[in-house]
Amino acid sequence: MTTSFDRTARLGAALGTALVATALLAPTAHADGQWVSVSSQDPKAGCSYTLVAVNVVGYSSGYAGAPVTFYDNGEVIDTVTVPAFGETKTSWRPSAAGSHEVTAKVDGYGRIWWITPATVTVAPNTGTGSAACGFPSFSG
Template structure:
Protein backbone atom coordinates (compact mmCIF):
# COMPACT_ATOMS: atom_id res chain seq x y z
CA UNK A 1 0.00 0.00 0.00
CA UNK A 2 2.85 2.35 0.81
CA UNK A 3 4.47 1.74 -2.58
CA UNK A 4 1.27 2.63 -4.43
CA UNK A 5 0.90 5.82 -2.40
CA UNK A 6 4.48 6.89 -3.18
CA UNK A 7 4.15 6.09 -6.86
CA UNK A 8 0.90 8.07 -7.08
CA UNK A 9 2.46 10.98 -5.20
CA UNK A 10 5.48 10.97 -7.51
CA UNK A 11 3.24 10.94 -10.58
CA UNK A 12 1.19 13.79 -9.14
CA UNK A 13 4.32 15.82 -8.43
CA UNK A 14 5.72 15.06 -11.89
CA UNK A 15 2.44 16.21 -13.48
CA UNK A 16 2.54 19.42 -11.43
CA UNK A 17 6.13 20.03 -12.51
CA UNK A 18 5.27 19.59 -16.18
CA UNK A 19 2.31 21.96 -15.85
CA UNK A 20 4.56 24.57 -14.22
CA UNK A 21 7.13 24.29 -17.02
CA UNK A 22 4.44 24.67 -19.70
CA UNK A 23 2.89 27.67 -17.97
CA UNK A 24 6.29 29.34 -17.63
CA UNK A 25 7.08 28.72 -21.31
CA UNK A 26 3.78 30.32 -22.32
CA UNK A 27 4.59 33.44 -20.30
CA UNK A 28 8.15 33.73 -21.58
CA UNK A 29 7.26 33.26 -25.26
CA UNK A 30 4.46 35.72 -26.10
CA UNK A 31 4.51 34.82 -29.80
CA UNK A 32 3.57 31.22 -29.05
CA UNK A 33 -0.05 32.40 -28.98
CA UNK A 34 0.17 34.38 -32.20
CA UNK A 35 -2.29 33.55 -34.97
CA UNK A 36 -0.25 32.28 -37.94
CA UNK A 37 -2.72 33.83 -40.42
CA UNK A 38 -1.88 37.24 -38.99
CA UNK A 39 1.62 38.53 -39.57
CA UNK A 40 3.69 41.66 -39.92
CA UNK A 41 5.08 42.61 -43.33
CA UNK A 42 7.71 45.28 -43.96
CA UNK A 43 7.75 46.91 -47.40
CA UNK A 44 10.91 47.21 -49.41
CA UNK A 45 14.22 45.42 -49.50
CA UNK A 46 17.76 46.37 -48.61
CA UNK A 47 16.49 48.26 -45.58
CA UNK A 48 18.72 51.15 -44.44
CA UNK A 49 18.91 52.94 -41.09
CA UNK A 50 17.20 56.34 -41.17
CA UNK A 51 14.91 55.49 -44.10
CA UNK A 52 11.12 55.11 -43.86
CA UNK A 53 9.24 51.88 -44.58
CA UNK A 54 5.59 50.89 -44.45
CA UNK A 55 4.84 48.20 -41.87
CA UNK A 56 1.58 46.29 -42.30
CA UNK A 57 -0.29 44.09 -39.85
CA UNK A 58 -1.86 41.57 -42.25
CA UNK A 59 -5.15 39.79 -41.60
CA UNK A 60 -6.06 41.62 -38.40
CA UNK A 61 -9.68 41.25 -37.38
CA UNK A 62 -11.19 43.97 -35.23
CA UNK A 63 -13.45 43.22 -32.29
CA UNK A 64 -16.13 45.81 -32.88
CA UNK A 65 -19.29 45.33 -34.87
CA UNK A 66 -19.17 49.00 -35.84
CA UNK A 67 -16.81 50.57 -38.38
CA UNK A 68 -13.83 50.54 -36.04
CA UNK A 69 -11.87 47.72 -34.54
CA UNK A 70 -9.14 47.11 -32.04
CA UNK A 71 -5.99 49.14 -31.51
CA UNK A 72 -2.84 47.64 -33.00
CA UNK A 73 0.48 48.70 -31.49
CA UNK A 74 3.60 48.14 -33.61
CA UNK A 75 7.01 47.40 -32.04
CA UNK A 76 10.66 47.42 -33.15
CA UNK A 77 12.70 45.14 -30.85
CA UNK A 78 10.17 45.83 -28.09
CA UNK A 79 10.10 49.63 -28.52
CA UNK A 80 6.77 51.12 -29.62
CA UNK A 81 6.69 52.40 -33.20
CA UNK A 82 3.08 53.58 -33.08
CA UNK A 83 -0.53 52.62 -32.39
CA UNK A 84 -3.22 52.51 -35.09
CA UNK A 85 -6.90 51.60 -34.97
CA UNK A 86 -7.61 48.73 -37.33
CA UNK A 87 -10.81 48.58 -39.38
CA UNK A 88 -13.41 45.94 -38.40
CA UNK A 89 -11.72 43.46 -40.76
CA UNK A 90 -8.56 44.06 -42.72
CA UNK A 91 -5.04 45.31 -42.46
CA UNK A 92 -3.49 48.34 -40.87
CA UNK A 93 -0.23 50.14 -41.55
CA UNK A 94 2.20 52.51 -39.94
CA UNK A 95 5.51 54.07 -40.93
CA UNK A 96 8.74 52.69 -39.47
CA UNK A 97 12.10 54.43 -39.57
CA UNK A 98 14.81 52.19 -38.08
CA UNK A 99 17.33 54.33 -36.22
CA UNK A 100 20.19 51.83 -36.18
CA UNK A 101 21.68 49.08 -38.30
CA UNK A 102 21.29 45.46 -37.21
CA UNK A 103 18.59 42.85 -36.84
CA UNK A 104 15.15 44.17 -35.97
CA UNK A 105 12.13 42.13 -34.92
CA UNK A 106 9.11 44.12 -36.04
CA UNK A 107 5.84 42.93 -34.58
CA UNK A 108 2.44 44.12 -33.44
CA UNK A 109 0.03 43.48 -30.61
CA UNK A 110 -3.74 43.62 -30.99
CA UNK A 111 -5.71 44.95 -28.03
CA UNK A 112 -9.32 43.98 -27.60
CA UNK A 113 -11.23 41.21 -25.93
CA UNK A 114 -7.94 39.41 -25.37
CA UNK A 115 -4.60 41.01 -26.17
CA UNK A 116 -2.56 38.92 -28.61
CA UNK A 117 0.66 39.18 -30.58
CA UNK A 118 0.91 39.06 -34.35
CA UNK A 119 3.64 36.92 -35.93
CA UNK A 120 6.73 39.16 -36.27
CA UNK A 121 8.95 39.94 -39.25
CA UNK A 122 12.72 39.87 -38.84
CA UNK A 123 14.44 42.60 -40.85
CA UNK A 124 18.15 43.20 -41.34
CA UNK A 125 18.90 46.92 -41.52
CA UNK A 126 22.11 48.21 -43.11
CA UNK A 127 23.92 51.30 -41.87
CA UNK A 128 23.19 54.55 -43.66
CA UNK A 129 25.59 55.18 -46.55
CA UNK A 130 24.81 58.83 -47.20
CA UNK A 131 23.13 61.90 -45.87
CA UNK A 132 19.60 63.17 -46.23
CA UNK A 133 17.04 61.61 -48.54
CA UNK A 134 19.77 60.52 -50.99
CA UNK A 135 20.80 57.81 -48.53
CA UNK A 136 17.40 56.19 -48.91
CA UNK A 137 17.47 55.84 -52.68
CA UNK A 138 15.15 57.27 -55.26
CA UNK A 139 11.40 56.76 -55.05
CA UNK A 140 9.75 54.41 -57.51
CA UNK A 141 7.47 56.08 -60.06
CA UNK A 142 6.28 52.90 -61.75
CA UNK A 143 2.97 51.25 -61.08
Protein backbone atom coordinates in the same frame (compact mmCIF):
# COMPACT_ATOMS: atom_id res chain seq x y z
CA MET B 1 3.66 1.11 4.11
CA THR B 2 3.55 2.90 0.73
CA THR B 3 1.71 1.15 -2.04
CA SER B 4 2.41 1.36 -5.72
CA PHE B 5 -0.88 3.26 -6.16
CA ASP B 6 0.16 5.96 -3.68
CA ARG B 7 3.50 6.56 -5.43
CA THR B 8 1.80 6.68 -8.83
CA ALA B 9 -0.83 9.13 -7.57
CA ARG B 10 1.83 11.40 -6.04
CA LEU B 11 3.92 11.25 -9.22
CA GLY B 12 0.84 12.08 -11.31
CA ALA B 13 -0.05 15.00 -9.04
CA ALA B 14 3.50 16.35 -9.18
CA LEU B 15 3.58 16.02 -12.97
CA GLY B 16 0.20 17.74 -13.28
CA THR B 17 1.38 20.61 -11.07
CA ALA B 18 4.54 20.99 -13.15
CA LEU B 19 2.56 21.08 -16.40
CA VAL B 20 0.16 23.72 -15.06
CA ALA B 21 3.06 25.86 -13.82
CA THR B 22 4.80 25.55 -17.18
CA ALA B 23 1.66 26.61 -19.04
CA LEU B 24 1.17 29.62 -16.79
CA LEU B 25 4.78 30.76 -17.10
CA ALA B 26 5.16 30.11 -20.83
CA PRO B 27 5.44 33.14 -23.11
CA THR B 28 2.43 34.10 -25.19
CA ALA B 29 2.33 32.10 -28.41
CA HIS B 30 2.40 33.73 -31.81
CA ALA B 31 -0.76 33.73 -33.86
CA ASP B 32 -0.81 31.30 -36.74
CA GLY B 33 -1.13 32.90 -40.16
CA GLN B 34 -0.27 36.40 -38.91
CA TRP B 35 3.12 38.03 -39.36
CA VAL B 36 4.77 41.41 -39.80
CA SER B 37 5.84 42.45 -43.29
CA VAL B 38 8.15 45.32 -44.24
CA SER B 39 7.61 47.44 -47.36
CA SER B 40 11.26 47.06 -48.46
CA GLN B 41 13.57 44.10 -48.92
CA ASP B 42 16.59 46.38 -48.48
CA PRO B 43 15.79 48.94 -45.76
CA LYS B 44 18.31 51.62 -44.84
CA ALA B 45 18.79 53.37 -41.52
CA GLY B 46 16.95 56.69 -41.30
CA CYS B 47 14.49 55.94 -44.10
CA SER B 48 10.73 55.40 -43.68
CA TYR B 49 8.98 52.11 -44.38
CA THR B 50 5.57 50.62 -43.82
CA LEU B 51 5.05 47.73 -41.43
CA VAL B 52 1.92 45.63 -41.91
CA ALA B 53 0.46 43.19 -39.40
CA VAL B 54 -0.60 40.72 -42.09
CA ASN B 55 -4.02 39.09 -41.60
CA VAL B 56 -4.92 41.26 -38.60
CA VAL B 57 -8.27 42.38 -39.96
CA GLY B 58 -11.39 44.04 -38.66
CA TYR B 59 -14.15 42.90 -41.01
CA SER B 60 -15.82 39.71 -39.93
CA SER B 61 -13.26 39.15 -37.14
CA GLY B 62 -14.75 41.36 -34.44
CA TYR B 63 -11.36 43.01 -33.85
CA ALA B 64 -12.06 46.34 -35.58
CA GLY B 65 -10.82 49.11 -33.29
CA ALA B 66 -8.58 46.79 -31.22
CA PRO B 67 -5.17 48.28 -30.39
CA VAL B 68 -2.09 46.86 -32.11
CA THR B 69 1.34 47.89 -30.84
CA PHE B 70 4.32 47.52 -33.18
CA TYR B 71 7.82 46.93 -31.75
CA ASP B 72 11.40 47.18 -33.01
CA ASN B 73 13.77 45.07 -30.88
CA GLY B 74 11.32 45.36 -27.98
CA GLU B 75 10.93 49.15 -28.22
CA VAL B 76 7.50 50.55 -29.06
CA ILE B 77 7.26 52.01 -32.55
CA ASP B 78 3.58 52.95 -32.55
CA THR B 79 0.13 51.85 -31.46
CA VAL B 80 -2.62 51.80 -34.08
CA THR B 81 -6.10 50.29 -34.22
CA VAL B 82 -7.36 47.49 -36.42
CA PRO B 83 -9.36 49.17 -39.19
CA ALA B 84 -12.80 47.91 -40.16
CA PHE B 85 -11.44 47.43 -43.70
CA GLY B 86 -7.89 47.46 -44.99
CA GLU B 87 -4.50 46.69 -43.52
CA THR B 88 -3.31 47.15 -39.95
CA LYS B 89 -0.13 49.15 -40.55
CA THR B 90 2.22 51.84 -39.30
CA SER B 91 5.27 53.76 -40.42
CA TRP B 92 8.75 52.64 -39.31
CA ARG B 93 12.03 54.54 -39.51
CA PRO B 94 14.90 52.36 -38.25
CA SER B 95 17.45 54.61 -36.59
CA ALA B 96 20.43 52.26 -36.82
CA ALA B 97 21.89 49.67 -39.15
CA GLY B 98 21.93 46.04 -38.02
CA SER B 99 19.47 43.31 -37.14
CA HIS B 100 15.97 44.39 -36.12
CA GLU B 101 13.18 42.13 -34.92
CA VAL B 102 9.89 43.82 -35.75
CA THR B 103 6.69 42.42 -34.33
CA ALA B 104 3.29 43.48 -33.08
CA LYS B 105 1.04 42.71 -30.13
CA VAL B 106 -2.73 42.68 -30.57
CA ASP B 107 -5.07 43.41 -27.65
CA GLY B 108 -8.21 41.82 -29.04
CA TYR B 109 -10.59 42.91 -26.30
CA GLY B 110 -9.32 40.64 -23.57
CA ARG B 111 -7.37 38.25 -25.80
CA ILE B 112 -3.75 39.34 -26.22
CA TRP B 113 -1.45 37.71 -28.76
CA TRP B 114 1.83 38.39 -30.52
CA ILE B 115 2.23 38.48 -34.27
CA THR B 116 5.03 36.31 -35.71
CA PRO B 117 8.03 38.65 -35.93
CA ALA B 118 10.16 39.47 -38.93
CA THR B 119 13.93 39.72 -38.60
CA VAL B 120 15.11 42.56 -40.82
CA THR B 121 18.69 43.50 -41.63
CA VAL B 122 18.90 47.28 -41.96
CA ALA B 123 21.77 48.60 -44.07
CA PRO B 124 23.71 51.74 -43.21
CA ASN B 125 22.58 54.79 -45.11
CA THR B 126 25.57 56.01 -47.09
CA GLY B 127 23.68 58.55 -49.18
CA THR B 128 23.15 62.24 -48.63
CA GLY B 129 20.22 64.54 -49.17
CA SER B 130 16.62 63.63 -49.87
CA ALA B 131 17.54 60.97 -52.45
CA ALA B 132 19.48 58.91 -49.87
CA CYS B 133 16.39 56.81 -49.18
CA GLY B 134 15.45 56.39 -52.81
CA PHE B 135 12.52 57.89 -54.60
CA PRO B 136 8.94 57.19 -53.58
CA SER B 137 6.83 54.91 -55.71
CA PHE B 138 3.78 56.47 -57.27
CA SER B 139 2.35 53.26 -58.65
CA GLY B 140 -0.69 51.78 -56.98
